[in-house]
Amino acid sequence: MVYRSKPWLKWYESKIDEHVSVKYESLYDFLEDAVGRFGNKPAFTFYGKQFSFNETKAIVDRLSVHLHNQGFQKGDRVAVMLPNTPHYIFALFAIFRLGGIAVQVNPMYVERxxxxxxxxxxxxxxFALDAFYPKIKKVQADTYLKHIVAIGLGEKAELASEDVYFEEAAHAVGEIEECSINPFEDVAILQYTGGTTGVPKGVMLTHNNLLANFNQVCDAIYKPLENKPEDFKMITVLPMFHVYGLSSVALCGIREGANQIVLPRFDVQEVIETVKREKPFLFAAVPTMYFGLNSQPELLKDAGFDQLYFVGSGGAPLPVEQAKAFQKITGAQVNDGYGLSEASPTVIFTPPFLPAKEGSIGIPVQSTIVRIVREENGEYVDAPVGEAGELIVKGPQVMKGYWNRPKDTEQALKDGWLHTGDIAKMDEDGYFYILDRSKDMIIASGYNVYPREVEEVLYGLDGVEEAIVIGLPDEYRGETVKAFVKLKADSTLTVEEILAFGKENLAPYKAPKAVEILEELPKSAVGKLLRRELRDQELKKVQA
Incomplete structure (x- = not known):
């Protein structure tokens, strides 16, 4: 029962309630509320062009009229394939206003x-960037797609007669009836999982899932503040096509009235220059972005990150050595967190008021129970404090299920608990630590080896920029440990030196038995290192 007693609540700042309060009827209602509060304040800045909250709502409303004029019905799905631009928000809220479902499409996707x-x-x-238009048209015949709104950021291309450019759609006129939304049942977003566990699955996130989650994050970051700057800025570089960037950054920014400096992609120099020039209040990124920033220490050290109120990390585990390196260069602490698409995404994080613990992802957000469990005789029982088990979650941010996949939904959601497949532990203070994904665990000579632990050690070797550790079949040990490493630009490290370092710093069964140095390690679109992709490639070689 220790987890259900929520030992982490003792760390909550006095202004933060145990339970999150959601006062909005829908996501569109939330936008209307923000517009009412912030009016002509800038909401988004995109390469010199500003859009106020009022302008944002005006564009959203005209876009919704355009969709309505195209025959749009409540529940229809609308794909959005864009890099970060204000148009992303315009499109999403037009869809939400009509009771539609936004389908997040990764801009890096190939035709298949x-x-x-x-x-x-x-x-x-x-809604799609016009650069992607040819790819989409090639596959359109095999889909239900009938109308594309293209967004052009440069010279316009020629479109088919059934499609239009954004500017035309955003000038639509007409009346539409306001749509009735059930926030607990009506799906707002289909967020497709990365496919690293098989066929991609559409995570159904309701209006309330998203409303609850960005309020959980916003409350923890902003409620303790006596005052925040009237004209505060934040950098929105995390991709909005991933729910972490959308919920924890973009939607939080709207709630708080921030001027979001929108960057379409992560470029180390551009981000550093933007932080230096704009002096934002907040910055959030994924670990590989911090790897990139750390690789430019001379530029990074004077950027002013130490002046930011909050610097956050999520999307993947942040190696302790990388967090330390960033803090040493900038003077700024990176606050780590944990989430997954199925939880909209944030479950646990380190808010500004929480004393940080090395390697910890922090404490659960409001209205959320996290348990560490083990399966015994077909039952899930709580693991003792400090011991490893599967992390399971219950809270208002947990998905409705997977789109048209009832069996997958049953496997993931059991008695209202989301089974994450991640191995974690909780200490006596209620802080959580991710050890690994259960499917990634290596069993070598009968011992459990967590790749994350081995990777953390390798990050401690000067010259290692990125590392992925996998288990490979081994006739003698059952599995053996192999490491893939990307070196820093000036590094002269050899395979032999990395192997020796592993032997020096890890038990024999944990130390890598093989190392391969690669120019690049595979990553998802949001910068998550893809361990499984490398493992699948290696297994094919072994089988061959």
Whole structure:
């Protein structure tokens, strides 16, 4: 019962309630509330062009009229395939206003992946960057797609007669009836999982899932503040096509009235220059972005990160050595967190008021119970404090289920608990630590080896920029440990030196038996290192 007693509540700042309060009827209602509060204040800045809260709502409303004029019905799916631009928000809220479902499409997808998501979701409409237009048109015949709104950031291309450019859609006129939304049942977003566990699955996130989650994050960051700057800024570089960037950054920014400096992609120099020039209040990134920033210490040290109120990390585990390196260069502490698409995404994080613990991801957000469990005789029982088990979650941010996949939903959601597949532990203070994904665990000579632990050690070797550790079949040990490493630009490290370092710093069964140095390690679109992709490649070699 220790987890259900929420030992982490003792760390909550006095202004933060145990339970999150959601006062909005829908995501569109939330936007209207923000517009009412912030009016002509700038909401988004995109390469010199500013959009106020009032302008944002005006564009959203005209876009919704355009979709309505195209025959849009409540529940219709609309694919959105864009890098970070204000147009992303305009499109999403137009969809939300009509009771539609936004289908997040990764801008890096190739034709096969685009076709899969469009066909699986049944999307009839799409907002897309015009650079992607040829790819989409090639696969359109095999999907339900009938109308594309193209966004052009440069010279316009020629579109088919059934499609329009954003500017035309954003000038639509007409009346539409306001749509009735059930925030607990009506799906707002289909967030496709990365496919590293098989066929991508559409995570159904309701209006309330998202409303609850960005309020959970916002409350923890902003409520303790006596005052925040009237004209405060934040950098929105985390991709909005991933729910971490959308919920924890973009939607939080709207709630708080921030001027979001929107960057379409992560470029180390541009981010550093933007922080230096704009002096933002907040910055959030994924670990590989911090790897990139750390690789430019001379530029990074004078950027002013130490002046920011909050510097956050999520999307993947942040190696302790990288967090230390960033703090040593900048003087700023990186606050780590944990989430997954199925939880909208934030479950646990380190808010500004929480004393940080090395290697910890922090404490659960409001209205959230996290348990560490083990399966015994078909039952899930709580693991003792300090011991490893599977992390399971219950809270208002937990998904409705997977789109058209009832069996997958049953496997993930059991008695209202989301089973994450991640191995974690909780200490006596209620702080949580991610040890690894259960499917990634290596069993070598009968011992459990968590790749994350081995990777953390390798990050302690000067010259290692990125590392992925996998288990490979071994006739003698059952599995053996192999490490893939990307070196820093000036590093002269050899395979032999890395192997020796592993032997020096790890038990014999944990130390890598093989090391391969690569120019680049595979990453997802949000910068998450893809361990499984490398393992699949290696297994094919072994089988061959």
């Amino acid at each position: 992946e685009i076709a899969f998501v469009l066909e699986d979701s049944g999307a009839k409409y799409m």
